[in-house]
Amino acid sequence: MVEKSDHPYALQMVNIEKYFGLVCALKNINLQVGRNEIVGLIGDNGAGKSTMVKILTGVHQPTRGELYVAGRKVDLKRYNVKTAHEYGIETVYQDKSLGEKQVLWRNFFIGRQITRRFGFIDVKKEKEIANEIMLNTIGFRGKGITVDSKVNKLSGGERQGVAIGRAMHFEAELIVLDEPTVALSLKEVRKVLNFVHKIKEAGKACIYISHNLQDVYEISDRFVVLDRGEIVASIEKKDTSLQDLDDFLLTYAHGLKDKRES
Amino acid sequence: MNRTRSIIKILGKIEGLPVATVLVVLIIAFMITAPDVFLKWRIYMSFLQTVAPPLILGLGLTFVITAGEIDLSFPATVAFAGYVFTWSFKNFGESMDPSLAAAGGLVLALLAGGMVGYINGVIVAKLNVPSIMVTLAAQFFWYGVTVLLAGGLQAALTTIENNHIHSLFVGRIYGVIPDPARGRIGIPVQALWALALTVFLWFILNRHKFGEAVMFIGDNPNVARVMGINVEATRIQLFTLMGVISAFAGVILTLEMRVFYPTQGQGMLLPVMAAVFIGGTSIAGGVGIIVGTFFGSYIIGSLEAGVVATGISGFWVQLVQGLVMGGSIILNTLLIEGRLNVLGQRFRQWGMPVGTGYTPEGQIPPQSGD
Ligand SMILES: Nc1ncnc2c1ncn2[C@@H]1O[C@H](COP(=O)(O)OP(=O)(O)OP(=O)(O)O)[C@@H](O)[C@H]1O
């Protein structure tokens, strides 16, 4: 585990740039996330939101730029999902967070198993802790879901609950949620939003990506707008209403802004 | 009814139970139809000997299929490793203790198999070529290499019989099985190796980090990647493991036959795959059932001998094999997905006269006031 610090920012991205071959997916990204700030990241399809998430969670390496976690510069050459976990950065994806056919207890510890000698998994301990997380952090009680249930038996909201609960258990300082509510019913979306509120209450930071502006507006402290690989706006919640934010985005989505400027 | 349901549920959770049941039923059927053969020890000792190599291959293939991959090149690896073993034994044997020469041959054969698998793995993992294509090409290539090196000829290992390596891997344990005839029936040691490997690989798949990585990759490689599993490295290790296991099977085969054939292993591809599928491992990946592969291999191994022994024409063998395979696979799929209840309901529903309260969906209509 990396030492905790009192640095004001959970995360800073400085001049981050990402090319896929010749395609520029991100350019000149400068972003700070406060230690207990919920940032809503919005932007059109293909704007580069997921790419940004994958860079700060260690899945992709940026072509250029610097990354600071809690004020410490990250060695991007050696940065991967494991080191991101050690830095306290956890991610919840729409559909890529859990192994569908695997039992819950395996899903809690995949990638950082509790092992005995020679890499054999301590199943008893993993199940105990998984059970603890399910009861206390996620609040699954008396629903017939146990640590031995397979993920494909869970509802969409329950799955995201498991993923978020896992992130909170591992003491994430920053939890990134990339479209966690796609294809969920309203009731299930509500559950996910409640989990995000819990992140705020726990004093942690969060980046929340969604195409549903209403959800983003409800939970975020600040909105960052990404357009074709660039950050084009950063708006505090107190400075805008849902309506204004919506109007602002519409002008971008329809390219009206470009026309007006030219 | 609820009790039968929960019993079915619990039974479904015991790994490999459906296949084990199929095997027991099959053996009982053969005992009834061919008592002369199946009420004697000899046939079972023969199964233990012949099933060992395909079982060992099936265990490796179970890992590969669990990871959502396939390996079509293991028959060639069996041949190639057999060749490497034979060549080493003959050449080292000129200047060395024969047992040492055989041990050296075994090590080199395992290394050769590991190399074949490693190359497959690198091409699959690094170049992202689907494994079915890579290993198909590898099957042709390494079989070709073996035929070339061997000059297309078989080679007898006449002096291997009194070798320590021979006794260690394919010897017989006498005195355990009652032996009324003077035939000296012993337990083939390779069956014990195969059993030990089954237990060991069960633990690797179900209790080790590597096995968990294999399951998650087969389930969804993207999930595995974002959860911090090194997908490329695991895939390379997986194919390397398969290569080493195939080589081991190849050496066992050569030792038992005391002859190396360039064509050894050819013809094993489909039966081994069938054994894995009968065992309940799904081609979809993510789930691997080692115990199932164990019993599945014995089912495949006993079918041919059994059908022939019953006295019906040999032309029936494949048909019966197909039936048993199909039946086991359907049974497994339903049990594993917990759909047996649905099937039971359907049967009951079909047997019901019209208008007895079962709706066409096979469900009891909701109670009034619900
Ligand atoms: N692995 C990759 N290889 C090549 N191009 C990629 C890759 N990943 C993303 N891109 C490209 O980068 C751009 C940004 O994609 P990204 O997935 O980050 O968008 P997004 O904002 O998350 O969109 P959405 O809202 O649809 O999820 C797209 O043009 C996409 O095609």
Ligand SMILES: [Mg+2]
């Ligand atoms: Mg995206």
